Each structure stands twice: as structure tokens, then as C-alpha cells.
Amino acid sequence: xxxxPTKRARVRAEIETWGTILYLDVASESVGESELNVGxxxxxxxxxxxxxxxxxxxxxxxxxxxxxxxxxxxxxxPDLREVWAACEYAxxxxxxxxxxxxxxxxxxxxxxxxxxxxxxxxxxxxSHGAQNIQINCAGDLSLAGGFENGKPWNIGIRHPEEKxxxxxxxxxxxxxxxxxxxxxxxxxxxxxxxxxxxxxARSATVYGPDGGLxxxxxxxLVVAGRDGAYLFMKPELxxxxxxxxxxxxxxxxxxx
Amino acid sequence: MKRALLIAxxxxxxxxxxxxxxxxxxxxxxxxxxxxxxxxxTTPTTPTATTPTAAPTQSAAPTxxxxxxxxxxxxxxxxxxxxxxxxxxxxxxxxxxxxxxQFGPVQVQITVSNGKITAAKALQFPNxxxxxxxxxSQAIPYLVQETxxxxxxxxxxxxxxxxxxxxxxxxxxxxxxKAGMK
Numbered sequence: 001x002x003x004x005p006t007k008r009a010r011v012r013a014e015i016e017t018w019g020t021i022l023y024l025d026v027a028s029e030s031v032g033e034s035e036l037n038v039g040x041x042x043x044x045x046x047x048x049x050x051x052x053x054x055x056x057x058x059x060x061x062x063x064x065x066x067x068x069x070x071x072x073x074x075x076x077x078p079d080l081r082e083v084w085a086a087c088e089y090a091x092x093x094x095x096x097x098x099x100x101x102x103x104x105x106x107x108x109x110x111x112x113x114x115x116x117x118x119x120x121x122x123x124x125x126x127s128h129g130a131q132n133i134q135i136n137c138a139g140d141l142s143l144a145g146g147f148e149n150g151k152p153w154n155i156g157i158r159h160p161e162e163k164x165x166x167x168x169x170x171x172x173x174x175x176x177x178x179x180x181x182x183x184x185x186x187x188x189x190x191x192x193x194x195x196x197x198x199x200x201a202r203s204a205t206v207y208g209p210d211g212g213l214x215x216x217x218x219x220x221l222v223v224a225g226r227d228g229a230y231l232f233m234k235p236e237l238x239x240x241x242x243x244x245x246x247x248x249x250x251x252x253x254x255x256x
Numbered sequence: 257m258k259r260a261l262l263i264a265x266x267x268x269x270x271x272x273x274x275x276x277x278x279x280x281x282x283x284x285x286x287x288x289x290x291x292x293x294x295x296x297x298t299t300p301t302t303p304t305a306t307t308p309t310a311a312p313t314q315s316a317a318p319t320x321x322x323x324x325x326x327x328x329x330x331x332x333x334x335x336x337x338x339x340x341x342x343x344x345x346x347x348x349x350x351x352x353x354x355x356x357x358q359f360g361p362v363q364v365q366i367t368v369s370n371g372k373i374t375a376a377k378a379l380q381f382p383n384x385x386x387x388x389x390x391x392x393s394q395a396i397p398y399l400v401q402e403t404x405x406x407x408x409x410x411x412x413x414x415x416x417x418x419x420x421x422x423x424x425x426x427x428x429x430x431x432x433x434k435a436g437m438k
Binding site for chain 2: 025134136139140141143147153154155156157158160166169170177178179181203205
């Protein structure tokens, strides 16, 4: 990258949806703020659309109707079918530790959709000339292009209990980083194999190219704990890595 | 500050020595003070804008990739013990400018002791309707925590957290400038 000063447009925005607030940090040297804002508006509409299709809190969403048996998968929106297939893959590659079908009330892709949709939003923003992109979905991030001038995004990972403490910082140019744990919204992850509350890890962070799969694998590791380390030896997951804080013993580990 | 000591000592909740807990920008003893004016005015409770020091990120961000290696816990402990009390930056309470967000105005007030943020709170936060209110009441504690974390870590995003607000960030930067810390 050149050392010459360049005019960089940077826009930060918040989008309230999915029961939380998404935070976007978007920059470019080739287009101005107004064009970035156009891209952000397109993302906003896209996120609302995703909520309408995938929310398990909206009775009329396609996922809710699918769960209620009022909608056939074959009649559903192509995005839902895409996510369904992606979840099947994530379940297979995680050897069942991630299982969105093993949820009370039926298929719940929430653990996959956030990262998946954030990746889509990155494509939308790029099409509007954005070069440096962060999309933070309540602690799961999709990133592109680094922060600026060839420097990566420095992403801090919060301590599972001491919320004001950053326990680890990852430097990421492009890709996704997702953290799952039982600390944010109570014990919300169940072990598909036993039906009990997952006990494998207090906090699992996964980073790799695909946001949806990173989300799913982080969830899988909260279930599996150290038993899930071998997953990252699979050739399919060669581009993924994790950093996990054990449930007990106050230790963190990484498979490589 | 408690947090700084905890991190540098590697004893966070007992996670401690086994973790590579040293955040990259904490790699050197100057990392703590790197984003903080250590030799400036110490006039307490004078929220007059002081001249911001030279870009703090320059000293706070030396080649992030390298610093992933954790220092031995013992070294960190020693470092923390000597540097943390010695930090003698600004002290007092500083109020940031009001930042207008789409949800309403946000204004942050920080309390600084010896150049470190010990507390941060929202003087103004959007509460136009119930929905916003419930989000705000959830968000503020996280933001306070992230603020305190960010005061010694040069990071642009927080994973595993809930919510980071631009309005909060903007007002915080202004408060930090007043404190001569940024």
C-alpha cells in the first residue's frame, strides 16, 4: 500500500434487527460516504428481509411456518433452502455437534444465519465500492479488506465472565470470527447427543472464511469442548481454527 | 487499575498463566500507557480540553501480529506491579460531546484516575420508546465494559460482546480528548 495520504470515506452505522443491534463499519478510498450509505441502506433492507424469513419469533416467518408444518421446504424461499442445505453440511462436518434440528420446536437455523447473512451483506457493500468492512452481529463478526491501509482488523474477544476484559485479540484481514458461549443469554445451547445443556466449553471462538460455518462451529465447540478439537484436523476445515476456554480448569486451548 | 493489573498479571478469573492472555497491544510495559498521556496535566476534575498527545495508536500498536506471543506470566506480573501505580496521567471526570445517532443523542462521561478510565457512564442515551429503552439498558453496561477494555487495547471490534455503538464511540473519543488521553 502507498504511504501517500488518501482520502478515505468511513461510515459507521447501526441496524436494529434480529433482536439485537448490528454494527457496521465501512470504508473506502474509491467511493464517498453517500455511496457507502446507499450500500448500508441496501444491507438494512436485506437484514429486515432475512428477519422476515428466518425469525423464530415471528409466527409468520417462513422458518416458523416450516416448524409448524405449514410450509414445505420445497415451497420455501431459495435463501431458506440454501441455509437448510448449508446447515446439513455444517451438521455433517461437525459430526452432529452442531444440529439445528435438535432444538425444541424444530429446525432453528439461528446459529447459522447471522454469519451467513453477514457474509451476504459484505458482498452487497463491496458492490457499492466498500473496501474495508466490519459487520458485527452481537459479537459475531464478518470482516473484509482489513481496517485500513493493509492493516488487519484487531478484534478483541471478551472474557466469558468478566465482560470488561478482553482475553485475546485476533488480527483478521478477511473472514469471519464467531464466539459462542453460555454467558451472553444464559445457557442457550443444548447438546444434540444428550439433550442436556451443553457443558463442553465456556466460550468458543472460531475463525475462518465462512461466517455461517464459523458460527455453527463455535456453537458445536460449546457442546463438544475438547472432544471437538479433532474436527479442526479435517481437511474440509483446513482454513478454520478455534480458541476455546474450557468449561472447567480455567484453561484455553487451540488445536493448532 | 484493577483491570490492567488483572490482565498483565494473567490472573483473570484464574484463567491465568495458561492462557496467552496478553492482548497484542499489551505486549510491552508502555502498552498500558501507550494510549494514555502519562506526563501531562494531572489537574483533577478540570474538564478543560487539553491538547491531545501525539497519535496514541503509534505507540500502542507496534506490529500486532508479533505480539500474539504471550509474555511469561511472571514478567507480566512484575511489569504490572511497577508500571500500573507509576502511571500518572490525567485524573478527573470528563464529559464527551453529544453525538446524535439514529436512535437519539448519546453522551458519555468518563472518570479517569491516573490516566486510566475507571468508570464510564451515559449521561444521555436514546429512550424514545420502550423498545429502545430495553436495548439501551442492555447496551449501556456492555458499552461501559468495552470502553474500559478499549482504553488499553487498540481494537476495532469486540467479539463475544453484544453491542458497540458509534454514538458511544464518538462521544467517548471526545471525552478522551478532554482528558488528554487520545
